[in-house]
Amino acid sequence: QKEVEQNSGPLSVPEGAIASLNCTYSDRGSQSFFWYRQYSGKSPELIMSIYSNGDKEDGRFTAQLNKASQYVSLLIRDSQPSDSATYLCAVADSNYQLIWGAGTKLIIKP
């Protein structure tokens, strides 16, 4: 069974620090990887997508992919209280359907 694993948290990070979120996946054939942010009671919002090994940066966010280790991470620099949310990792399978992790709750402490 295809799985995506995330630490449920909560992960508590001081304001201004770097938050590091991690995700592992089981399907070696996966080619597309996504990070979504979800505020309580709201729907998921796409914040990063990554398809190749290495780093991809967008503003304060950096996604990192290592296909050999089947590992995806999201770094948030200069963390702000507004970054407090649940972060969901999603991996597209060979049918381009998304397999989701349960999410990591991130708390940024002022």
Add this chain to the structure above:
Amino acid sequence: DAGVTQSPTHLIKTRGQQVTLRCSPISGHKSVSWYQQVLGQGPQFIFQYYEKEERGRGNFPDRFSARQFPNYSSELNVNALLLGDSALYLCASTSPDRSYEQYFGPGTRLTVT
């Protein structure tokens, strides 16, 4: 362009009843996926439609059905509602390029009493 829209936003039903949820994708997007999300879990895949054809179905009972219309909007139907069907139902449309990025609507909060 407008994002993904869903209706209704909230719904309260009684066990045994039937419900229909509606979704309109982003203009130009031809694929729609439905997900169920219960508190504390990630979204669970229910259906994916592309060009009015079912492309995939998750591990949900036959009480769940869906369809896609010529304008690419979609409906999710759930029959014989159970208390366990209470959840946030999410619709996502998929980017038409090769990125397979999915964009979500606001969701429909279904409560079954």
